[in-house]
Each structure stands twice: as C-alpha cells, then as structure tokens.
Amino acid sequence: MRYSEQEWLDTLKGIFQGEVGFDIPMKEHTGLAIGGPADVFLRPEEPLSIRNLMVTLKKKGVPFFTLGGGTNVLIRDGGMEGVVLSLKEFGRVEVLKEGDTCAELFVEAGVPLQKLVNFCKEHGYSGIEGLTGIPGSVGGAICGNAGSYGCEMKDVLVSAAIMDAAGRLDRFKAEGLEFGYRKSGIAQADIVLSANMKLRRDDKEDVAGRTERFFFEKKQTQPISDRSAGCVFRNPGGSPAGRLIDEAGCKGMRVGAIEVSGVHANFFVNKGGGTASEYLELMDRVSETVQKKFGISLEPEIRVAGREIKG
Ligand SMILES: Cc1cc2nc3c(=O)[nH]c(=O)nc-3n(C[C@H](O)[C@H](O)[C@H](O)COP(=O)(O)OP(=O)(O)OC[C@H]3O[C@@H](n4cnc5c(N)ncnc54)[C@H](O)[C@@H]3O)c2cc1C
Incomplete structure (x- = not known):
C-alpha cells in the first residue's frame, strides 16, 4: 500500500525531526546521476528520529534504504519504493x-x-x-x-x-x-x-x-572527475576485473549514454542523461564478452537497488 503525502506528514509529526521530501529524483543523490524518484526521502537531524522512524516503518511494513554518498549504487529508473534515508546531517x-x-x-x-x-x-x-x-x-x-x-x-x-x-x-x-x-x-x-x-x-x-x-x-x-559508481565488478580471484574487460576489447563499448571508461575499464561512466537500464545492459554485454573470451564470470561490486519501470 502506498501512503499519501498527507498520511506521511501526519505519521511523522512529533516523532521525526528533519527534512521530508516526496518523489525526489535519486539521480540528484547518486554519483552516477541515475535513478528514478524515491517515494519518500528523509534526512533526520538527530538519532531519536531514526529510532522512531524504524519502529514506525516496521509497524507499517514500509521498506527503506539507507543512502550514503550514493557513489557505489545503481538506482533503477523506476525509483525507490518506500523511504530513502539520508544520514548527511550526521557529520561529526x-x-x-x-x-x-x-x-x-x-x-x-x-x-x-x-x-x-x-x-x-x-x-x-x-x-x-x-x-x-x-x-x-x-x-x-x-x-x-x-x-x-x-x-x-x-x-x-x-x-x-x-x-x-x-x-x-x-x-x-x-x-x-x-x-x-x-x-x-x-x-x-x-x-x-x-x-x-x-x-x-x-x-x-x-x-x-x-x-x-x-x-x-x-x-x-581512474576517471575521478566523470560520473561513475566506482568499480562495476569485483575482481575475480587474482585478476583485476578492469584488465580482463580491457583485454576482452570492451574499452569504449557504449549503450546509450553509458560508456566503458577509456581510463579504467572497470568504471562505466555516464556521459550525460544515461539510464539504469542502459547501465545494466552494458554490464550484461561486458560480462558476456569477458565470459566468452576468458571463461570467467564477473560479479557486480556496485549495489543495484530500486524498482523496474512499469512497462
Ligand atoms: C571515482 C570513484 C572512485 C572510487 N574508488 C574506490 C576505491 O578505490 N575503493 C573502493 O572501495 N571504492 C571506491 N569507489 C566506490 C565508492 O565510492 C565506495 O564504495 C564508497 O565507500 C561508497 O560509499 P557511499 O557512502 O557512497 O555508499 P552508497 O553508495 O550510498 O551505499 C553503498 C551501500 O552501503 C549502504 N550504506 C551506505 N551508508 C550506510 C549506512 N550509514 N548504514 C547502513 N548502510 C549504508 C547502502 O545502503 C548501499 O547498500 C569509488 C567510486 C567512485 C565514483
């Protein structure tokens, strides 16, 4: 069940201190600049609000996701169901x-x-x-x-x-x-x-x-000034995933606006306006190519979260 904005505001009144937002595009909060809207985006200002929130979400059966800097996540284009919790106010x-x-x-x-x-x-x-x-x-x-x-x-x-x-x-x-x-x-x-x-x-x-x-x-x-989520795949065994991807000839491979970086092949960069589905498709293409060439299957290092776009 999806609660209305007013129901959320009534629920949070008196138990939660901090910023409350609705339908907040996650692309504004991720290193990749990708991600559909979070139903509810909360930025608590003190720990008691987090505790009260957890008790409430559990009672209501609402899912939540804790977001740090958003630099190792791929949020799908359908956005996040429930609550995204940002701890940016906790900076001591x-x-x-x-x-x-x-x-x-x-x-x-x-x-x-x-x-x-x-x-x-x-x-x-x-x-x-x-x-x-x-x-x-x-x-x-x-x-x-x-x-x-x-x-x-x-x-x-x-x-x-x-x-x-x-x-x-x-x-x-x-x-x-x-x-x-x-x-x-x-x-x-x-x-x-x-x-x-x-x-x-x-x-x-x-x-x-x-x-x-x-x-x-x-x-x-590393392409540190481009928009990325860091290393896409974990290093399998002793071999760096970046080297395998490079040697499989994938540098520069592109789906839509997402490209395998020419600086480091285990970084996929968003050249502007890219989507999660493009990113995921590029992950599939790259891992298939590496699998064919070396017989090694690559495991994601980034965390993929969120819902698919309803089709
Ligand atoms: C250019 C670039 C270079 C990078 N280089 C490296 C590198 O050299 N080494 C390396 O290890 N990583 C690297 N990364 C990846 C990334 O920056 C790190 O993994 C970073 O530590 C992720 O932190 P975050 O706060 O952005 O986490 P997020 O991406 O926000 O979250 C990652 C996961 O942690 C969870 N999480 C975040 N905060 C909390 C919390 N307070 N409580 C509970 N769960 C939480 C999230 O729910 C999610 O599952 C790089 C990324 C980029 C873009």
Whole structure:
C-alpha cells in the first residue's frame, strides 16, 4: 500500500525531526546521476528520529534504504519504493583520545570519507592515506569495507554503532562485523550511525606526502572527475576485473549514454542523461564478452537497488 503525502506528514509529526521530501529524483543523490524518484526521502537531524522512524516503518511494513554518498549504487529508473534515508546531517568527527602512538576518533556515518582523510592528514593520523580520492560517506565505506593502496576501512575500525530495523541500537566490535574484500556482514536493513576508529600518530608531513602521492596516482588511473559508481565488478580471484574487460576489447563499448571508461575499464561512466537500464545492459554485454573470451564470470561490486519501470 502506498501512503499519501498527507498520511506521511501526519505519521511523522512529533516523532521525526528533519527534512521530508516526496518523489525526489535519486539521480540528484547518486554519483552516477541515475535513478528514478524515491517515494519518500528523509534526512533526520538527530538519532531519536531514526529510532522512531524504524519502529514506525516496521509497524507499517514500509521498506527503506539507507543512502550514503550514493557513489557505489545503481538506482533503477523506476525509483525507490518506500523511504530513502539520508544520514548527511550526521557529520561529526571528534578526537576521543590522543596517546603518544595512537589516536582514537569518533566519526559519524554521514561524514564524507574525504573530510575524514583530510582531518587525518592535518592531524598526522596514519592508516587511511590510501583511501584518498574515494568519494562517499564513512557509513558507506564501512558497509562495503572500502579500500585502496593496501588500506581498508576494517584496518582502522574499532567498533560501530548500528541500529537494526526494529530500532535497537548496539555497538559492535570490528572483529564481529565479518569484513572481507569490499564487503561486510552488515545487513542491508542495518543502519551504521557512527564508528570509533584507531589511527597511528605519525609525522604530519609524512602522512600528507603519502596522501597526496596516492591521490596523484589515483587521478592518473581512474576517471575521478566523470560520473561513475566506482568499480562495476569485483575482481575475480587474482585478476583485476578492469584488465580482463580491457583485454576482452570492451574499452569504449557504449549503450546509450553509458560508456566503458577509456581510463579504467572497470568504471562505466555516464556521459550525460544515461539510464539504469542502459547501465545494466552494458554490464550484461561486458560480462558476456569477458565470459566468452576468458571463461570467467564477473560479479557486480556496485549495489543495484530500486524498482523496474512499469512497462
Ligand atoms: C571515482 C570513484 C572512485 C572510487 N574508488 C574506490 C576505491 O578505490 N575503493 C573502493 O572501495 N571504492 C571506491 N569507489 C566506490 C565508492 O565510492 C565506495 O564504495 C564508497 O565507500 C561508497 O560509499 P557511499 O557512502 O557512497 O555508499 P552508497 O553508495 O550510498 O551505499 C553503498 C551501500 O552501503 C549502504 N550504506 C551506505 N551508508 C550506510 C549506512 N550509514 N548504514 C547502513 N548502510 C549504508 C547502502 O545502503 C548501499 O547498500 C569509488 C567510486 C567512485 C565514483
């Protein structure tokens, strides 16, 4: 059952503080600039609103999707049923402890990952220099165990505060979160609210130097100023998916406005006005080509969500 705008406003009155929007185009909130409208788009301003919301959504049986920076998702053209929850208002970074060798930070999920990378660079905290240039939020980076240049989120995470779909809040140690290559055991229905992280103290100039060097390399090897969702496919076994796609001759392959990047073949870029169905078709064509050439099947790394357009 779809609730009317007035029913939503009545439901949220008194239990939810923050921005409320209806039929909000997800293409305005994703790195790819693709995605149909979310029925309801909510940007809570304090944690109690999230808890109240979870209890209400569960009671009403309304689905929800937590959105970080939208830089690793493909939202289908039919948009999102139910509620899309944005945690952008949760943007605090605080130093909890600073010892001679380590510092412990409290970081909210809505903090842009690059704000955290820059904070660490300015303070001489080492451990996430390799994550420079990765867009999106800290919450999204934790859920997908974002990584690059030998650094992964799991390496600095001490614990995370996670709310489940019933509104229960718990703190989990990093060891219990089943991190693996670009994945964690955090369920799609769980919401990461904040994290405690431990970083090594180091010379500020050394940390800054490494961060800048990685960023420079990233700019040479990834289309970071184009609209993309990062790596489309996971690396199968030892071989980088980008190399397989390149060697299968797919660089420059195009469906509509979506193109296999000439800079890095595992990035599909939206050249302007592209759609999710074009993106998905290009994924099929590329994986079929790689399958034929190497006998290897590629698995998506991006998260695909949302409903098909009714035909
Ligand atoms: C140019 C470019 C370069 C990139 N380079 C890299 C790279 O080198 N390494 C790498 O690992 N990734 C890379 N990425 C992919 C992407 O930026 C990362 O995976 C990033 O960590 C995703 O974060 P996000 O906040 O945008 O997540 P989103 O795309 O918003 O969400 C991803 C998933 O996490 C869930 N989620 C997000 N926030 C929360 C939360 N608070 N609680 C619960 N669930 C949540 C969403 O529901 C969704 O399932 C790159 C992307 C681009 C566009």
